[in-house]
Amino acid sequence: MEVKRLEYELPERLEDFDPFDFIEKATDFIRKNVKAKEKIAVSASGGVDSTTVLKLLSMQLNEEAIYPFFIDDGFRRIIRGEEEAEVVKKYLSKYSNFKVIDAKEKFFSTLKGLSNGEIKRKVFRDVYAQVSNEEISKIKADWIADGTIAPDIIETEGKVKTQHNVELPYKFKKLEILASLYKPHVRKVAKALELPDEIVYRIPCPGPAQLIRVVGEVNKEKLEIAKIATDIVEQKIEDYCKKIWGKEFKYNEKTGERIPFQMFGVALDNKMKKLSYFKGLNKMLNRTTYLEEGIKRPPEPLTMPVIWFETTTKSYLEWLKKRGKLTPYLFKISKNIWEDMGYPRVLYQVSGELRKDLPYLAAIRIVESKDATRAKPMEVEFEYLQKIGDEIRKKNPLVAAVAYDISTKPPATIEFE
Ligand code: XMP
Numbered sequence: 001m002e003v004k005r006l007e008y009e010l011p012e013r014l015e016d017f018d019p020f021d022f023i024e025k026a027t028d029f030i031r032k033n034v035k036a037k038e039k040i041a042v043s044a045s046g047g048v049d050s051t052t053v054l055k056l057l058s059m060q061l062n063e064e065a066i067y068p069f070f071i072d073d074g075f076r077r078i079i080r081g082e083e084e085a086e087v088v089k090k091y092l093s094k095y096s097n098f099k100v101i102d103a104k105e106k107f108f109s110t111l112k113g114l115s116n117g118e119i120k121r122k123v124f125r126d127v128y129a130q131v132s133n134e135e136i137s138k139i140k141a142d143w144i145a146d147g148t149i150a151p152d153i154i155e156t157e158g159k160v161k162t163q164h165n166v167e168l169p170y171k172f173k174k175l176e177i178l179a180s181l182y183k184p185h186v187r188k189v190a191k192a193l194e195l196p197d198e199i200v201y202r203i204p205c206p207g208p209a210q211l212i213r214v215v216g217e218v219n220k221e222k223l224e225i226a227k228i229a230t231d232i233v234e235q236k237i238e239d240y241c242k243k244i245w246g247k248e249f250k251y252n253e254k255t256g257e258r259i260p261f262q263m264f265g266v267a268l269d270n271k272m273k274k275l276s277y278f279k280g281l282n283k284m285l286n287r288t289t290y291l292e293e294g295i296k297r298p299p300e301p302l303t304m305p306v307i308w309f310e311t312t313t314k315s316y317l318e319w320l321k322k323r324g325k326l327t328p329y330l331f332k333i334s335k336n337i338w339e340d341m342g343y344p345r346v347l348y349q350v351s352g353e354l355r356k357d358l359p360y361l362a363a364i365r366i367v368e369s370k371d372a373t374r375a376k377p378m379e380v381e382f383e384y385l386q387k388i389g390d391e392i393r394k395k396n397p398l399v400a401a402v403a404y405d406i407s408t409k410p411p412a413t414i415e416f417e
Pocket of ligand 1: 121207208412415417
């Protein structure tokens with residue numbers, strides 16, 4: 001596949017990045033590459049990256065030449081109770097050629113039963129390419145453009161993990177306009193292009209979305225849990241931020257940091273078994289610790305077993321309530337576990353109990369991070385997390401218990417797989 005990338009040299013500091021200079025270079029780049037009469041398909045997700053690409057293209061090309069499509073793969077989020085496809089449709093249908101492709105069944109039937117994170121990603125990417133190729137062929141487009149940004153390329157080339165949008169077996173020429181930029185730069189460009197704030201500051205969502213938040217084997221029940229839990233976490237944390245800061249999130253214009261950086265819900269199988277060789281620390285912390293069953297030690301990359309803390313001691317709960325937030329002290333637990341036992345992922349139970357008659361568990365992940373290379377869990381009042389956990393269980397009666405992920409990156413990752 002032929003790829004045309006706009007190489008743009010970034011200044012060291014974000015504040016020195018001039019979005020208007022970038023916009024000029026980008027429109028020149030489009031003009032030089034896409035000839036009059038050529039058609040360009042755009043893989044649009046409704047996120048800040050691909051929406052910025054669309055806007056840049058529409059500044060340079062005729063509307064009839066641009067064919068944005070949104071692939072509804074069934075793993076998208078629910079946003080405020082509404083399926084993402086509906087939300088995106090509202091914004092992108094102003095492009096006359098915009099189309100939603102319903103590929104839910106195709107994705108699900110291919111992914112059903114797969115359990116390894118990296119395999120799931122690769123299969124997802126292949127189906128994504130197949131559906132896109134079919135669509136681009138139908139359109140008879142000469143080009144495909146999407147929101148690929150620098151970290152997507154670095155992670156795939158560095159074999160960290162397969163991103164769904166890089167090195168795709170596309171049969172068409174690919175235009176990568178944002179390939180030199182990082183998210184904060186894209187946000188500056190989007191702002192300069194006057195895209196609405198809800199798009200400019202949209203939380204990044206991985207290409208395969210809830211697929212990698214369904215830990216282990218993919219099935220419909222777990223997918224539903226991850227989707228509903230993510231919607232609850234997003235709504236509740238936005239309300240929480242409004243309560244403490246007066247706005248839904250904090251954004252630092254100098255560093256490009258958005259707090260929270262990412263937040264979502266995760267579905268897990270309920271297969272925790274009690275850890276007996278963890279007595280010392282358990283005693284100190286006064287509660288029971290579990291390890292996910294059936295996972296090899298040392299953990300394989302990207303299949304992280306979880307350590308689960310069950311908070312049953314009333315006095316400890318009272319103590320936590322008095323301290324208010326889940327303090328850095330609690331995060332230290334995850335550090336100790338990593339150092340002593342080599343387990344990077346540690347979950348702290350906030351709602352329900354590990355009863356055996358219910359098949360699933362859920363986790364809440366809310367992180368602060370500048371650029372996704374390092375991350376720490378956001379401090380949220382324990383009682384508030386309990387409320388979120390209760391709500392997740394109420395809406396998902398097959399979930400026995402809900403925990404807050406207290407792991408940092410490194411050694412853990414932001415996503416569970
Ligand atoms: P991790 O989990 O490695 O994630 O700490 C770092 C950032 O990358 C996002 N991510 C992905 N994005 N396809 C994507 O487009 C993927 O397969 C994928 N996996 C992780 C993650 O959400 C975080 O922002």
